[in-house]
Amino acid sequence: MTLQGEHTLIAELKRGSKEAFDRIYKLYASRLLAYCVHYTKSREDAEEIVQDVFVALWNSRETIRQEETLHSLLFTISKHRVINAYRSTLNSPVYEDYVDYQNELSAGEDCDRVEYEQYVKIVKDAIRRLPSTQQRVITLSRFSQLSNKEIAERLSLSEQTVKNQLSVGLKTLRELLAKVLVLSVAGLILNIVNRWL
Template identity: 35%
Template sequence: MSYNIADEDQELLQLLRRGSQQAYMAVYKKYQRLLFLYAYRKLNNQEEAEDVVQEVFISFWNKCETLSPEVSIAGYLYRAVRNRALNIFAHREIESKYLESLDNFLDQNQESADSLIRERQIAALIAAEIDRLPAKMREVFELSRKGHLSYKEIALELNISEYTVATQIKRALKILRTKLGACIFLNLFF
């Protein structure tokens, strides 16, 4: 009568189902190296392959008493290694997507922060140039732009004609365009 590996595995499985540590060690010695090579080929990472094999053997020991007597030890162990490798691949993909998402978030916030800084610099430049306008012109301009008053309301408040209000605002805008044009251009693009 010939003796083959399947018969040996069936005997080991029977012993394992009864809690035999010697049978477990025999299975470990028989399959550990082969499973490591299999896991390493799949994962291309020695530490991950070692961890997978260790986890598979721990799980195998915890479940061996409840395994069906018809189970192929080799098939069970290889399938368990393959499934854990697939879980690692899925985790890597999720991790990669998370890192990509984080990079995008950081890039957007960097751009957002840069925009806010530029906006504040431009606002400071505009405020400084408005402060340099002649007093009456500045007052008319600020009532129009900051106070959101119409030309008529400004004229009534300052006791001047609407034509004077319009002229003062046109002159203020011309001065600001001239002085701020180059500054804003340089601030926006450099």
């Protein structure tokens, strides 16, 4: 097969070409594997996720809307597979936020990354700055993964109060985290620079 643009491969994939699928696999598999290993810290788990991503691509080939590139589609599927793989062992909403944070940092290639444990510590420290009701509601929602109804029952509040406190608390928390994470990354960079002096 002659060298083709990705848009041609996508068109052929939609028509069921296994050769196009193989070429797309070769184009993306190693990048997806590196992405997944970064989060799973396990090559075996990452390989399994990458295989699942390509099975999903093949199974949905006829309904693919992308025409020029599959980059964002494949990395989005990978992100969701990574989060699902950790749903039972890690605190999923916090881990999902962490993966989103890491993806945003990827845009700035020179930024140091904050490891997951450090990220959780930063989140918990930021939560402690909120009013006590918001602290309890967010902790029960994000760390214990309780529904608004369960939180209302546990804290003797109305569901609407829980919903309001969660909404206001998460908005404030996002603002706090934006500042803290920027400072944290800046602090990491400053520490590296200081070691050079």
